[in-house]
Amino acid sequence: MRHGIHTAGTVTLRRWRAYDYAALTKPGLTLLSVVTAAGGAFLASATGFHYQIILHASVGTALAGGGAGALNQYFEKTHDSFMKRTRNRPLASGRINEREALFFGIALVSLGVGYLWVFANTAAAALACLTLGSYLFLYTPLKRVTPFATIVGGVSGALPPLIGWSAVRGGVSIDGWTLFFILFFWQTPHFLSLAWMYREDYRRAGYKVLTVVDPTGRVTSRQILVYAAALIPAAIMPTIVGISGIIYFFGALLVSVLFLMLAIRLFTERSNQVARRLFFASLTYLPVLFFLMVIDRYFCMPV
Numbered sequence: 564m565r566h567g568i569h570t571a572g573t574v575t576l577r578r579w580r581a582y583d584y585a586a587l588t589k590p591g592l593t594l595l596s597v598v599t600a601a602g603g604a605f606l607a608s609a610t611g612f613h614y615q616i617i618l619h620a621s622v623g624t625a626l627a628g629g630g631a632g633a634l635n636q637y638f639e640k641t642h643d644s645f646m647k648r649t650r651n652r653p654l655a656s657g658r659i660n661e662r663e664a665l666f667f668g669i670a671l672v673s674l675g676v677g678y679l680w681v682f683a684n685t686a687a688a689a690l691a692c693l694t695l696g697s698y699l700f701l702y703t704p705l706k707r708v709t710p711f712a713t714i715v716g717g718v719s720g721a722l723p724p725l726i727g728w729s730a731v732r733g734g735v736s737i738d739g740w741t742l743f744f745i746l747f748f749w750q751t752p753h754f755l756s757l758a759w760m761y762r763e764d765y766r767r768a769g770y771k772v773l774t775v776v777d778p779t780g781r782v783t784s785r786q787i788l789v790y791a792a793a794l795i796p797a798a799i800m801p802t803i804v805g806i807s808g809i810i811y812f813f814g815a816l817l818v819s820v821l822f823l824m825l826a827i828r829l830f831t832e833r834s835n836q837v838a839r840r841l842f843f844a845s846l847t848y849l850p851v852l853f854f855l856m857v858i859d860r861y862f863c864m865p866v
Contacts, residue, residue, distance in 0.1 A: 589632030603727030627675025633668030808863030
């Protein structure tokens with residue numbers, strides 16, 4: 564009986580350890596990178612769908628992105644412990660030690676870049692390295708120095724679709740850059756709406772994000788409004804350059820205008836409630852956009 568209890572306890576402990584390691588990868592952020600990388604590869608498949616390459620781009624991005632999440636938590640362990648939103652993360656709470664997290668992150672990053680180099684191409688692997696380097700060694704430390712770190716983070720977060728695009732095309736073209744700009748302009752409303760809701764958390768942790776240095780929210784809401792407005796021409800650009808058709812065009816225009824309306828409301832009201840609505844709208848915006856791209860490709864574009 565004792566042996567059975569001991570075995571059950573061991574299994575439970577291992578299961579929780581597995582959950583903690585999964586949490587180290589920042590699964591939500593990693594999934595977003597994978598979806599956009601797969602979307603980039605999908606749209607780059609102009610003469611037929613390269614399913615195998617799309618799969619390789621997705622796997623490589625998932626490994627590299629998961630490793631980046633673990634290393635980000637390694638670098639920000641102390642700061643995460645000051646924030647209500649992040650203090651229960653496995654590293655900040657002490658459930659996983661620093662050495663384990665560091666080894667785990669380096670291993671995943673190495674596997675991801677290596678996987679892309681072997682199964683995709685050098686261009687995709689190089690873009691993964693650029694994404695990792697800008698995210699971990701520029702954006703992560705700059706958050707504690709200047710509000711302009713958000714721009715650097717916007718570049719890092721906008722690179723994954725180019726990884727997928729390059730996996731198919733062997734490089735980046737003007738068409739692929741349209742996907743980059745969609746993500747770049749999307750990220751400021753996404754991040755700043757979250758940062759507005761948790762501005763006290765960021766202040767307590769010592770981050771110099773815009774919502775901390777702008778307590779009234781006037782500059783923050785204006786930045787969100789400007790980027791949300793810029794998102795409209797960016798979102799319809801894939802149709803203009805010819806990689807998407809009319810279904811995507813009108814769908815992207817509609818969701819982008821609705822997104823802008825929420826940004827306008829935040830600009831006039833500046834409340835946590837509206838910021839929360841904008842943040843959750845941003846979570847659905849990209850999946851809707853990429854879903855429209857897929858539907859459009861099947862019904863409007865030649866294969």
